[in-house]
Amino acid sequence: MAFDLVSLFADRFGRRDFLHLAGVAAGAGLLAACRQAETMDGQPGGPSASARPPITEESGDLRIYEWLGYGDGSYGDDALWGDYKKAGYPAPKFIKTFDDDSGFTKVAAGARYDIVHPCAYRFGDWVALQDTDGSPVMQPWDTSLISNYADLNPALQEYGNFDGQQYFIVVDWGFAAPMYRSDLMKPEDSWNVLFDERYEGRISWWDSLNMFIVAGYLNGVADPWDMTDEELEKQKDFLISKVPLVRTFWVDDPAPDLINGDVWVAYAWPNHWWATLDYGSGDGVPAVYMNPSEGRTSWYCGFALFNDTQNYYHAHEYVNAWAGTKAAEWLITNYAYGHTNTAVDLNAVPEELVQEFSLDDPSVLQEPNSHPERPIARRDVYNELWLEVKAAA
Amino acid sequence: MSVRTLAPERTWPGTLGLLAAPMLWLLLFFVIPLFVIAAYSVGALSLFPTDAGISFYDWHRFLTGDSVYTSLFFKSIRMSLIVSAIVVVLAYPVGYYLALVARRRRYVLLLLIIAPFLTSYLLRVLAWRVILGAEGVINSLLVSVGLEQSGDPISWLIYSQFTVILVLVYVWVPFVALPIFVTLENLDHSMLEAGADLGAGRWRVFWRVTFPLSLPGVGAAFVFVFIPTIGEFVTPSLVGGTSGLMYGNAISELFLKGLDWQTGSVLALFLVGVVAILIVIAGRVLQFRNVGGTL
């Protein structure tokens, strides 16, 4: 776009030049868009599964719809796919705006990538997604192409198995539990701490329908992941009665409020606790990641493959790297999450984490040691009730 | 000033020619998406293939006040009215100062108050968290001066209605000072001086001459801030604590979390409709072509 900034402002600049300029700019924009479209590998209609070219004929430009802080090389997190990198494949492109809800919405509305990394409570929804012509949006993995698959915890892979096909390679997992300032509070051991009058104005809840699950476990509901209408009403009334005690609902991270002292106790994930302890250059704030008597809940996430991907074999190679022990070590050490690779060398990760999360004992992820998340069939109802709880605040 | 139109043979290109490009753009890329949303709101289109066909259930539920969203709407209107009123009241003296008092340096000073806009909105809101927090600027200052016990901070500074109003006012005052400034600047000062010559004191000149003449601009400024604030939800959710749920949140969450596009579309269209009506009324009352404040 060659125009002269100076002449733009000169008196002589007239309408014809203006429109000419606008036309050039618009044309350039359009041309750029078309050129971009041409260089996109093939048409997104995609070759059908049976006509899959071998890896050498794939373009290799993987597009991965991923959570923030996973994998594009900033802050060393490309260690997660280090093996893929070492094998010389081209660096993938990460679209890092994924979260379980808005990400699913975008794909349902038409966005397409090669790989996505959702969490279990929506696994079924992804499998059920269909394009406007009725074809499925996702396809299962071929686990024979993933050499590290044999090392992965089979109990967790079960969750990713639908109709005998492995739609999700489950790789990362973690807990949810109350986290509190141990220098400001006496030791506590129950989820009730999030609903306790003694801590009025110092409590932080996660802005999510998961608070219903917590209320359910606290109040002895048989299956909080699938409550009846009456049970839901009761939990809703319970939550509404406790909302005046809450300082704020966190969306991204409860830790800054905890560190500041605005909040003393919060619903939290392990990485929040880990960062609170070891924040920045060693100055941390003392905090405890509770193991409540009612049990922590756990979550797990995995990779899924889009049906119209042009990089079938590259995708498998990428996931294989993620499923390896190097990735496991990095994930545990930096995020305090768990990794499903059972062959990871636990001596290479901080002892504190092994103890805290029983990383050496896979049974920690089974009832009754903790409550693994299950897909919530009536999530819409839960969501609307959660909105009512918030509106009552 | 009435519209001065030129004689027909001198009006080339025709009005249609002028309006064609902008209208076409809006038609294709705004009106059609609006129809898409309308289709979702009655179930003509849906996110997942369902058996339910066209249904007005969600419209009915919302309009009859049978859902939590109706009260959220009024909550947002209330907050928007409060914020807009405060903003206009605060911005008026600023505009007055710039237009009628600080005559020579007014553009520089105007730039001075517009400049903060050039930082990211999100970061400015987060900076307020640092200022108002339990160990933030204000509380630390009060502790160091001895007016406050350490560990016993003023807690209503952050995560409260106060915070929401404070931050929204912070964001909007510079924005609103601009049209008020423009209005006051475009006033014919000879009017003011005529008033003074006729013996009126300064306050009388202000109340009987300046203020009434500036009202269209003030009205436009009020509308300018009122309308976007109804749908505002980012600031309330970041600093409003538990009281921060607004109508805009509900829309966003219905689309993104609840995956209930039908209800979300109902709420969105309702907002669009209400605001459209408000703008038409405001346009009639304030006479759109006089937004520049000319007489």
Next chain:
Amino acid sequence: MDVAASRTGRVGLGLMFVALVVFLYVPIVVLMIFSFNDSLLVAFPLSGFTIRWYRLLLDNDQLISSLQVSFVVAAISSLITVALGVLAAYAMVRRGFVGRSAASGLLMSPLVIPYVVFGIALLILFRAVDNLLIPRLGIYFGLGVHALIIGHVVVSLPYTILTIAPRLSRLGTSVEEASRDLGAGPSETFRRVTLPLLMPAIVSAYLIAFTLSFDEYAIASFVAGDVTTYPLYLYGQVRIRIGLPQMIAISVLVLLFSLAVVVGAEVYRRRAERRLAV
């Protein structure tokens, strides 16, 4: 006698102005302080001086590329918006016609739609277009820079019209009529009389549209496709604490750069106005 304010009035208003400026700049100053703070944590107490966040910025390829994308999108979309805005403002101000209120309503209507909803609707629209065109013509519209430009033009258009129309209205038709009386045709009149007189408002409108596009998040999060704009990158990094201090540093830089541009534009504007003597 200054009819606008007495001496105490001047002092009072002046103090109020100063108070407002302080109020406006406190968060900015706080941000500047923390951009030099040697800690990942944005909270008191401070941890010592460092410029490492600024140094890290220079190596941050993703940040730089996101800035480039946002810059290009903002520059092009603002150009289109201003062009359309001039046309629309001219029609609304200089022409009376049936249905003018309705037309003005339509032109202002993008002000009312929540950007989240608009972004989703655009995504659906573009996907539907793709579904239509790919099997028939093999053309792929898709998402990305062009989609961003389209969306941003829609939402900036009302602001540009609101900036240009008042100025146009205030200019009056007498100068244009004089030009026509002297024999100039309508396009020549527009080019050599109206447009130069309008230029300060056009520049303001361009800057407003540019700022809006550059800082726009919600629509971008849906239609940006594979590209990352600066707000998308910023909002993402702010959420993971490791990225926060760098983002504060880049915002300070963006602020200083934009200040320079705005001051430059103001200097131009004053010289232009003095020359045009309007």
